[in-house]
Amino acid sequence: MPEPTSCCPALGSYCDRCDLLVGLDGLRVTGVVRGEDDALTVAVESEPAVMGCPSCGVVAHGHGRIEVRLIDAPSAGRPVTVVWRKRRWVCPESSCPRVSFVEQDERVARPRALLTARACRWAIEQIRREYASIHGIARQLGTTWDTVWCSIRPLLEQAAADESRFDGVTTLGVDEHVWHHVSPVRRGPKELTGMVDLTRHPDPKSPDKTVVKARLLDLVVGRSGPAYAACQKS
Ligand SMILES: [Zn+2]
Numbered sequence: 001m002p003e004p005t006s007c008c009p010a011l012g013s014y015c016d017r018c019d020l021l022v023g024l025d026g027l028r029v030t031g032v033v034r035g036e037d038d039a040l041t042v043a044v045e046s047e048p049a050v051m052g053c054p055s056c057g058v059v060a061h062g063h064g065r066i067e068v069r070l071i072d073a074p075s076a077g078r079p080v081t082v083v084w085r086k087r088r089w090v091c092p093e094s095s096c097p098r099v100s101f102v103e104q105d106e107r108v109a110r111p112r113a114l115l116t117a118r119a120c121r122w123a124i125e126q127i128r129r130e131y132a133s134i135h136g137i138a139r140q141l142g143t144t145w146d147t148v149w150c151s152i153r154p155l156l157e158q159a160a161a162d163e164s165r166f167d168g169v170t171t172l173g174v175d176e177h178v179w180h181h182v183s184p185v186r187r188g189p190k191e192l193t194g195m196v197d198l199t200r201h202p203d204p205k206s207p208d209k210t211v212v213k214a215r216l217l218d219l220v221v222g223r224s225g226p227a228y229a230a231c232q233k234s
């Protein structure tokens with residue numbers, strides 16, 4: 001049996017296996033700490049590289065770091081915080097309007113985001129596929145309801161505005177739901193109307209048959225008659 005080897009042999013160097021486990025492309029893991037609450041804090045940074053000023057292209061000078069804390073998707077059931085030690089640069093070109101800048105990577109997180117991009121994707125998948133509530137997602141991420149909702153709301157609005165999901169729909173199902181039984185003043189409208197794609201597609205298992213994969217296309221406030229009429233107009 002081979003001798004067990006340490007995962008991170010040389011202090012101060014990067015470890016391919018830790019990078020693979022954390023899986024944030026473009027960033028290297030420099031440390032992992034497990035807190036008393038079992039949550040993990042993972043420190044990451046980009047590898048040193050020559051950086052050109054985004055405004056003028058002149059090679060910029062390194063100017064320290066700033067630490068950005070991001071809530072990441074859970075790992076093995078534990079909340080994870082990523083601490084990204086972002087590099088900061090100054091542009092040496094005196095005529096350049098950009099005096100200094102901080103590294104950004106939208107694959108990891110949008111500027112000023114509280115959640116990583118993949119934590120947002122994870123949260124939306126939890127809602128779509130696992131019927132998770134915002135409260136449940138917040139608990140798993142170790143954060144608050146407001147933080148989760150503010151992070152995913154723009155992405156959900158973007159998805160709702162994307163009309164490509166209506167492409168190829170030939171059969172539409174309309175379904176009314178009574179959403180709650182308490183005062184509409186306290187919780188908003190009681191009735192919602194769902195529009196469902198009931199288009200038949202060829203059955204991959206038997207080519208001479210067709211199947212329906214029901215797909216929710218939209219939810220509209222109100223009962224089906226007025227809601228459906230309003231949708232057709234818009
Ligand atoms: Zn390692």
Ligand SMILES: [Zn+2]
Pocket residue numbers: 053054055056057058091092093096097098
């Ligand atoms: Zn510049």
